[in-house]
Amino acid sequence: xxxxxxxxxxxxxxxxxxxxxxxxxxxxxxxxxxxxxxxxxxxxxxxxxxxxxxxxxxxxxxxxxxxxxxxxxxxxxxxxxxxxxxxxxxxxxxxxxxxxxxxxxxxxxxxxxxxxxxxxxxxxxxxxxxxxxxxxxxxxxxxxxxxxxxxxxxxxxxxxxxxxxxxxxxxxxxxxxxxxxxxxxxxxxxxxxxxxxxxxxxxxxxxxxxxxxxxxxxxxxxxxxxxxxxxxxxxx
Numbered sequence: 001x002x003x004x005x006x007x008x009x010x011x012x013x014x015x016x017x018x019x020x021x022x023x024x025x026x027x028x029x030x031x032x033x034x035x036x037x038x039x040x041x042x043x044x045x046x047x048x049x050x051x052x053x054x055x056x057x058x059x060x061x062x063x064x065x066x067x068x069x070x071x072x073x074x075x076x077x078x079x080x081x082x083x084x085x086x087x088x089x090x091x092x093x094x095x096x097x098x099x100x101x102x103x104x105x106x107x108x109x110x111x112x113x114x115x116x117x118x119x120x121x122x123x124x125x126x127x128x129x130x131x132x133x134x135x136x137x138x139x140x141x142x143x144x145x146x147x148x149x150x151x152x153x154x155x156x157x158x159x160x161x162x163x164x165x166x167x168x169x170x171x172x173x174x175x176x177x178x179x180x181x182x183x184x185x186x187x188x189x190x191x192x193x194x195x196x197x198x199x200x201x202x203x204x205x206x207x208x209x210x211x212x213x214x215x216x217x218x219x220x221x222x223x224x225x226x227x228x229x230x231x232x233x234x235x236x
Contacts, residue, residue, distance in 0.1 A: 004032060007020070011227030016046045018093065020085070027230055038122065073086060123136065135156065145175060163186055181225075196220060
């Protein structure tokens with residue numbers, strides 16, 4: 001089972017930042033999950049929320065025009081973190097993760113099919129050279145449908161946070177997914193077994209307790225997404 005840093009290592013470093021990804025690299029972990037959004041100028045940036053309030057303490061929408069990303073420092077909850085951590089672009093992050101062996105790129109939901117098509121086309125261009133490492137994931141089936149229509153060679157998968165049970169696996173298969181990402185509370189033994197039977201690669205998020213991690217390892221889960229990769233490295 002692979003230990004995958006959630007948004008870098010959000011329990012141990014500022015989330016979705018270059019410093020957080022470097023922290024993960026320094027631990028020796030070479031598997032990561034992070035989030036992307038596409039701004040009005042088509043720029044792909046790495047950030048979970050659609051605004052900056054939670055991570056920087058400042059108001060402002062990611063989608064606001066003429067926005068200077070350098071004014072938003074994501075150390076709001078990390079007072080002892082010495083280096084400023086501004087919102088990184090996907091290009092900056094990929095440059096840092098060039099030798100990682102597993103990269104889960106979660107695409108946040110978009111408003112319509114046209115936005116999904118524009119985003120996925122840009123994303124595939126930026127990810128050239130990372131075909132072996134990257135798995136594109138999303139809760140938004142519009143994103144996955146576009147990847148299917150584009151006949152992408154990238155692996156992609158459906159993320160699950162609603163309790164719709166086995167129907168979920170059907171949906172993933174219909175969309176051509178090779179991967180499924182279960183929210184931990186929904187990752188029952190039955191659902192994991194059905195996922196294995198469907199030959200889907202499985203990751204489970206967000207797992208921060210060692211005993212639960214060991215249980216999932218014994219269930220044959222391939223990827224453990226955790227806020228505390230250092231803890232998991234030490235205990236598993």
